[in-house]
Amino acid sequence: MSSRSLRPEQAPDPLPRIVGGFSTVLADPPWRFANRTGKVAPEHRRLDRYSTMSLDSIKSLPVNQVLAKNAHLYLWVPNALLPDGLDVMAAWGFRYVSNIVWAKRRIDGGPDGRGVGFYFRNVTELLLFGVRGSMRTLAPGRSQVNMIETRKREHSRKPDEQYALIESCSPGAYLEMFARHPRAGWTVWGDEAADDVVPRGAVHKGYAGGPILPPLLPNEHVDSQRAEALGRKLKAMYRAGQSVRELADETGYSIQRIRALLQGVGTTMRPRGRAASGNLPQVELFQSAE
Structure with a gap:
């Protein structure tokens, strides 16, 4: 044939x-x-x-x-x-x-x-x-x-x-x-x-388009190395102006997990409900983690 x-x-x-x-x-x-x-x-x-x-x-x-x-x-x-x-x-x-x-x-x-x-x-x-x-x-x-x-x-x-x-x-x-x-x-x-x-x-x-944030199962354990990498990425998105709720909606993570990951990398948190200042530097959201 x-x-x-x-x-x-x-x-x-x-x-x-x-x-x-x-x-x-x-x-x-x-x-x-x-x-x-x-x-x-x-x-x-x-x-x-x-x-x-x-x-x-x-x-x-x-x-x-x-x-x-x-x-x-x-x-x-x-x-x-x-x-x-x-x-x-x-x-x-x-x-x-x-x-x-x-x-x-x-x-x-x-x-x-x-x-x-x-x-x-x-x-x-x-x-x-x-x-x-x-x-x-x-x-x-x-x-x-x-x-x-x-x-x-x-x-x-x-x-x-x-x-x-x-x-x-x-x-x-x-x-x-x-x-x-x-x-x-x-x-x-x-x-x-x-x-x-x-x-x-x-x-x-x-x-295509670079790295994406991993989906996490409910109550899934995240080891310290991955938590730090996720925290850095979320921190960049947060500093670019997204709120904790917006990050939760975009990633599918719970608000509690978002806050824990941000705090784990020393993020200075804004008062709840307050948007970021418009003059914060823009960051590339999908650049490779350092």
Whole structure:
């Protein structure tokens, strides 16, 4: 079959950036199998499941440039491509530590035998776990088993249970690469990340325009390094004239969190309800944090 039956590989959009860098990354790369012309090839035009990327293209993504000093990676990889997954993890600046197994179940709890494979019928998939720098899992991770047992959903869609597991075991800010569904509290990057999951090439506001402030889950712990970076950014916005309430509306943070972050970097607070003087110096809101 002609290669013209396959979707060409597209150049990826720039990765989003966030103040303080991402501490946790979840990635489900569009792995390319050797047989791209068969009926199971994801990028086959008739099936049109999704476009794929070469191993070198995945490895060359500048993930290490958008990370916090210490970070966790959760990387989905098909069983047949485990060596490729380990190569990608190393290329992105992580060392392999462990893995989580997704056991695909039928409605009665038995193994879902609809999986594919040349040697065995695969009823599992691997979520590799890697660490950059030095950072243990959060307290709930110490008792978290390394298995997810759920039923399959749409083609290639991973279990939604992964999010609760990751959020309980690893700190934000959270980035999902190659996302196919939006998630509150996460920055998503991918060509199917829009609300309706249909369009290719959906653009997230973090694709361009410099770093954005990370979404924070309610009561999410913020380490001192990130709190300082956020505080400096908010301080610049506050000094440029925005009120605490406006900062809360723009970022989604609570007023109490805004005040705590501002005070944490020694911000001189204006009397409540008073606008900033018009002669304060203007600042570039999305310049890189010092």
